[in-house]
Amino acid sequence: MVSGEGVFWLSHEPTLGYAVLDGLREGVRLAGAVEPAAIRSRVNGYGGGALCAGASGLFAVSETQQILRVMPDGSDVTELTREGSGHFGGLVTDDTRSRVLAVREYEGAQSLVAIDDTGQIRTLHLGNDFYSAPAVSADGQRLAWVSWQLPDMPWVESVLWTADVTPDGELANPRCWPSPTQGCIQQPVFEGDQLWVLSDHDGWWQPYRFSERLGQGLWHKDTTVELDHGNAPWQLGERHHCLFAQDGWARVRYHRGVGELWLNHSELLAPVRVAEDWTDFRALRYCEGHLYCIARSATVMDAVLRIDPLTGHIEVLAGGDAPWDDVAPVLPEWFQLPGGDEAVQGFLYTPRDDEEQSWPLILIAHGGPTSAVYPVLNPQIQFWCQRGFAVAEVNYRGSTGAGRVFRMALKGQWGVADVEDMERAADYLAAYGNIDGRRIFIQGRSSGGYTALMALVRSDRFAGGASLYGVSDPMRLRSVTHRFESGYLDWLLGAPGSTGQHWDERTPRYRAANISAPCIFFQGGQDRVVVPEQTRAMVAAIREAGGSPELFWFEDEGHGFRRQENQAAMLEWLHSFYRKHIRKPNEPTENLS
Template sequence: MNDRELQDFDNDLCQAALPADGLSDLRANQAGAFWLAADPTTGRRRLWHWVNDRARPLTPPELDVTSRVNGYGGGAHAYLDGTVIFVADDTQRLYRQSLTGAEPHLWWSLPDTRYGGLTADPRRQRLLAVEEQGSARKATQRLVALSDNERIVLSEEADFHGAPALSPNGQRLAWVEWAFPHMPWQRAHLVIADLDPGGRILHRQTWDGGGAVTQPCFSGDGKLVVISDHCGWWQPYRIEGGRAYPLGKHPADHVPTPWQLGECHHLWPDRHTGLLLRFRQGAAQTVQVDGLGRDHHRLLSDATRVIGLATAEGWLYAITQGPSHAARLARVDLSTGHQQTLHAQPTPVDAPSPTYISAPLPDDEHVTAFVYLPDATDGALPPLIMRVHGGPTAACYPVFDPLIRWWTRQGYAVADLNPRGSGNFGRAFRERLAGQWGRLDVEDAIAMADELIARRLVDPGRLFLRGQSAGGFTVLNTLASTRRFCAGASLYGVTDAQRLASMTHRFESKYLDWLLGDDRARQEASPINRLNDFSAPIIFFQGSLDAVVLPDQTLSMARALRQRQITAEVVVFPDEGHGIRHPSNRQRLIARELAFFTAQGGTVS
């Protein structure tokens, strides 16, 4: 890979892959549309504004707008009375800035405190937010209301709080709560509160469907709609009088797994209109329905991933990705269906096309992947890079990814795997991983490799595996379980589940109990305890500031493998945490990874 190719590749990568690397956190109102976009030269997220038919950056380039509540943030900005309020990444303080372009000023700050899920309360000139205070392991959370000179605690009974939703008349507030040991997609309930004129809670009630609730949303006429999976799928329900009324009957997920605060994937502008997602074979469709959830028609037909929805003055705004387009901000006139692209990251014309492939498993189960093949192979079967997403309840999507394009241009086939436990395929599929992490996901990687070999799509002697975070855990356990793969890449992957459980941040501190079980099960599933089972070369990528997978875990694993004469390279990024964000570091990562696979038997065209 020459320097020019690497620079061109990195420009694509920084602008178009995942929400954290492209566009995210969309809001819209009478003042226009607001969203976050990563700066391609620094990796920092800047707040942008669409107004008067043009896009302009609002926040200074040296500021990174990011919430760190729960470790994954979300809802890092809100519009209030001609200003935007946002969270600065380095301090987690709240800043306020006029839309006229004035410099931001510090608005609210408490020691060792983080904010996320920001929601404006314009009638009372205040901001609603999830406030997290204390160290990563011992933090406490509450729902608060902040104004220029007052802080009101609205709720602090639960271990965790979701972003609040305010009714149009400002008289009702709704949010989601959950408690240890659950994650928000396992067990969470809805809270509905009446507010007095001053914005304090008069009384509250809860609704618990027996599953998980997410994304409460008030319609334009004041009806409360939530997404609940108590019937097996993330589906919309209208909540009235303590009862839930389904809006539509489609057996499909309508939102992705809720890892972040303040996400929005369904809207109900008025009593006659709903706008929501529907997943089909892992791809998101955007549909417009009537007030009862019955289909009208599909919108944004070329989009297969929707990162956020917002409405304002008859327009639907959406940040989307698709097989033929990178992250973009588009809007649709809901009265005419006319669509406009407002802000888009560049997409090459030769974007590879995904193919949905399902591989059979025992007991009538299946694992799926989106597979991308190189354009030319000179008649030979191509080598394969199988990619495992993090989470492990996240998901991969059939969208343009510059990294996949780069690999296919080098002659590799790519399989983006959705193993059991992934989101977007229903509650049963997502919960299938309970107590089985490190086993079922390994079986799925092997089954998909076998399927691609049986279909004569890839060279059985040149299979490679890579994964990040939880996906790295799957990579390492797969390499310890089979000789099918020539080599693997672990990007800040879990090596020691027992240590991770004792040291990771509060949000996920009980998650491994559900994924793996007791101490013995964690030890048996940890790659660091399976050293005698490894034979394939491995390359590790690790941020020195990572607070989720500590650097010592990766370094210890690599040292132990080298003592057994197993090739184990380590690339450490001194200024990175759990994820590699800076463009120059991405360039270095991709160059080293490709060189490593090539040295282990892959080919470069």
């Protein structure tokens, strides 16, 4: 977040297990100036937009879901809201009125609200199931936002809203603007009197200039580049594009899984790519002649960058450190499976200077499942490569970054299309160089754990599998999942119908007898998404079928392990599991430890 007061961001503290406020003001680092406090939004379960900065101040959402007002120098922190006020996210400042706007989740519903400097909460708009991405014009006279209705997810169908803002801060003449054809809108931003959004109604998330004429919405696409300029909005507050004065812009384009940063200074000039050493970009902001963003790379840790749009000069404000002093990270190799318009692609990491002539492979199914993998530094992947394993991350059908058709291909096909693509990837990579096709393992987190388990159910292609807090009983998950995803499983699997038979066929727990490969499970005792009982039931079902699954329990973790010591323990146990079940050519399993 950027304002005239400085540059601010959230830094994850692995020793604490949460994100804290950090920043740079007048050349002085803010880190340590504010008492460490967890900053996190819980709206929709995934949060986002927990920090904003503007002329009216610096605001953040605490772990207890209170909105905090923080002095830019860290000298004072004030709770604006009271406990029990709900969950807040998607924060933006309304500098005209010295207030902060937010999405509020309260008593099973959402609304757009404004919070003034006394903590008074004013409801601006309600009546839609979900809200995201409020954006206010610089003069404070217009507001734009995105909403969607159940059972949709925001990457299936959503709509743009605009409204006028009265002098006393109320909304007038709110108007809904569906896209010309079915699509998803995200990330509205104002530049002067112009409103820009990303929409995929023409097949890709591309930038559109939106305007109104005689009561009709006009959508002007600003590029013919058929690439996604954003990814699935799981969280509030994402920003993959921003505007400069005089028609200039900065945008992220996803090409072959890589996030590319492109700049353009005016309509008369051709766009140029900058920061080519970095492979993904988030939180783009422009302030006082400079572009700011969070950037990721395959070789260094995440960084906060300041870029001069005129020269392309990059200054690393924070982060960007080499992960190790004496070991260079293994770099990813892009691969694509044959398949025409539905070609699956991913990234392969191979061991360096390994004595083995053939490598075991860990095939990773990403979570979401409407998400993607990018070629960015992942210390856990480096852990495996340093121990003689190759690793491949796969963007199967349903992943983002390859257009709407590819993303929507998972509708009704979860547990089928994704599994087929993982199996195809295993076969394709088995023919690659030194990878041993007889020693391929599959693993995944959350929904990726479901894909891994269904792959073990469907075939004996894999030497073993790992489920990291993975889904094993979709029907059980459907009955307890939170409101945000309450229609998601029906979209992924198809409505259960009167018998739910096809759900049973795609439920790993009910097909545990088909799993012959060894498997290992990791589960958090505080997980509210994949509840602990689900993993216990899956492990019990495999044991009843004669298998010997391993289960490791972390009572203090939720959905996703945050504590550094728990992450390290999980890796060590996974390593022991994989080593135990590697069978080298002509070598009996019992000789391995």
